Amino acid sequence: MRRRRRRTSWERSSSLIVSSAKPRALISVSDKTNLDKLASGLVALGFEVISTGGSAKFIQDKNIPVTSVDSVTSFPEMLDGRVKTLHPGIHGGILARRENETHMKQISEHNIDLIDVVVVNLYPFRETVLGGKAFEECVENIDIGGPAMIRAAAKNHPHVSVVVDPNDYDELLENLKKDGSNLDFKKLLAWKAFQHCASYDASVAEYLWQEDSIGHGKPAPEKTVSMTLLNELRYGENPHQPAAVYSDSTLAESSGTGVARSIVHHGKEMSYNNYLDAEAAYSCACDYPSSDRTCVIVKHTNPCGIASESATGGDLLEAYRLAVRADPISAFGGIVAFNCTVDEEMAREIREFRSPTDDETRMFYEIVIAPSYTEKGLEVLKGKSKALRILETKPRAADAPMGLRQVGGGWLSQEPDSLVPEDIEFTSVSATKPTEDQLEALRFAWRAVKHVKSNAITVAKKGKLLGMGSGQPNRVNSVRIALEKAGDDVEGSVLASDAFFPFAWGDSVEKACQAGVKAIAHPGGSMRDQDAIDCCDKYGVALVTTGVRHFRH
Numbered sequence: 001m002r003r004r005r006r007r008t009s010w011e012r013s014s015s016l017i018v019s020s021a022k023p024r025a026l027i028s029v030s031d032k033t034n035l036d037k038l039a040s041g042l043v044a045l046g047f048e049v050i051s052t053g054g055s056a057k058f059i060q061d062k063n064i065p066v067t068s069v070d071s072v073t074s075f076p077e078m079l080d081g082r083v084k085t086l087h088p089g090i091h092g093g094i095l096a097r098r099e100n101e102t103h104m105k106q107i108s109e110h111n112i113d114l115i116d117v118v119v120v121n122l123y124p125f126r127e128t129v130l131g132g133k134a135f136e137e138c139v140e141n142i143d144i145g146g147p148a149m150i151r152a153a154a155k156n157h158p159h160v161s162v163v164v165d166p167n168d169y170d171e172l173l174e175n176l177k178k179d180g181s182n183l184d185f186k187k188l189l190a191w192k193a194f195q196h197c198a199s200y201d202a203s204v205a206e207y208l209w210q211e212d213s214i215g216h217g218k219p220a221p222e223k224t225v226s227m228t229l230l231n232e233l234r235y236g237e238n239p240h241q242p243a244a245v246y247s248d249s250t251l252a253e254s255s256g257t258g259v260a261r262s263i264v265h266h267g268k269e270m271s272y273n274n275y276l277d278a279e280a281a282y283s284c285a286c287d288y289p290s291s292d293r294t295c296v297i298v299k300h301t302n303p304c305g306i307a308s309e310s311a312t313g314g315d316l317l318e319a320y321r322l323a324v325r326a327d328p329i330s331a332f333g334g335i336v337a338f339n340c341t342v343d344e345e346m347a348r349e350i351r352e353f354r355s356p357t358d359d360e361t362r363m364f365y366e367i368v369i370a371p372s373y374t375e376k377g378l379e380v381l382k383g384k385s386k387a388l389r390i391l392e393t394k395p396r397a398a399d400a401p402m403g404l405r406q407v408g409g410g411w412l413s414q415e416p417d418s419l420v421p422e423d424i425e426f427t428s429v430s431a432t433k434p435t436e437d438q439l440e441a442l443r444f445a446w447r448a449v450k451h452v453k454s455n456a457i458t459v460a461k462k463g464k465l466l467g468m469g470s471g472q473p474n475r476v477n478s479v480r481i482a483l484e485k486a487g488d489d490v491e492g493s494v495l496a497s498d499a500f501f502p503f504a505w506g507d508s509v510e511k512a513c514q515a516g517v518k519a520i521a522h523p524g525g526s527m528r529d530q531d532a533i534d535c536c537d538k539y540g541v542a543l544v545t546t547g548v549r550h551f552r553h
Contacts, residue, residue: 267389281337311463445496491516513539
């Protein structure tokens, strides 16, 4: 018979019945960060460490005592490693309730020793998928034994500490040094373990549904959204609203993609509204081709200034100035975004530029965001203000994930509006045909109108936004506001509308023609499209249809 050892104070205080010679920890991890520190710490506390395959070899190579799982189960790893720990010798030791005499009698009868700590993290499924690996390799990276051990240990958390995150190793060791009986800590570890498995399974399910032979491009009948807390925020849109920012767990942490995962080089803590405005500014900037360096200025999620170097003969500094001058009052306190590297010269322009409405006042911004900065560019920008937030992030991938928006009792889901002018056919429907310069200006205006809140109107010339109207209950007011902002520059300009014009005479189209707009783009599709054509023909204005609407609510 196996000789039973004297119980420790930890075990006696927990009313445990113990059958193993010493406390045991099972380790099976893909991420081996600080694994040597954990294993040596456990051994120093008197634990027997048992482990599988690569984890066991890693521990052994560090000259730390380790017992292989197959010596515990008396069964070799098989099926190319698919079966390692799926054995009563492992799961009995994890799941046995120490206060339950029947459980303890059964594991004693089968010579099963208890397992007190389970440290597991899972096969790198997400990283394999994001690495573009073949379907078969992705499937092989779906962990089976790992989730089973994690769930078993989390279920039995009053008796077993389960750890899935290397960041918890130090606290685990500290807890075990005391007596290991902190139930609140074990509950927290159990919550984290179940959440870890839920997130992992959600990634697998989403990947399988995206296969054309399964999902067929249709919405999934069930969906689980996996998110990871990045930061608690001071408050939400208003001070009385608690808020936080989460990262998309379907993206690799190293991807550096998206505003939420921006590198913050400088400045005050980001707020809820800062994130919304930064997203609006950067998504608009990145819609313009990187070959045409572009500056976008946003206020309250609407672009109030946009200009590309194509409007200035390749001068990015002048493009920035044009973006500010489009609406300098709104630009003050706004967000500045670029689709290109910000160098020292551009940084100095941002730092020193005076408000067009007040020569004594330098322009103030909440955020500057770009895909990259030169070393000197960063240094100069940091000197503008202690508060200025300087963000760096890669442009959003072309295959951006589904958009989600919560409504009472549920969620709305949609594919992102990824269409750009190159994807659209601009069809001339008027007697007057647009010139090549007008078509180029219309494409610029069409990119902009996609990022303006509906009802949306943009007035532009080649490479620069002159004025925009947004968020009005009717299109007439949006046109009026856009024309007013364009001012005297409206003569010879173009206009884009995010949706069709339901009326023409005495309405939006005629007001634009009378103001000096020379070309108009709208989706078309109204029962009164002919009225818009007739109105443009009367004033000699070119009218094109796109067949695509760009509502943004």
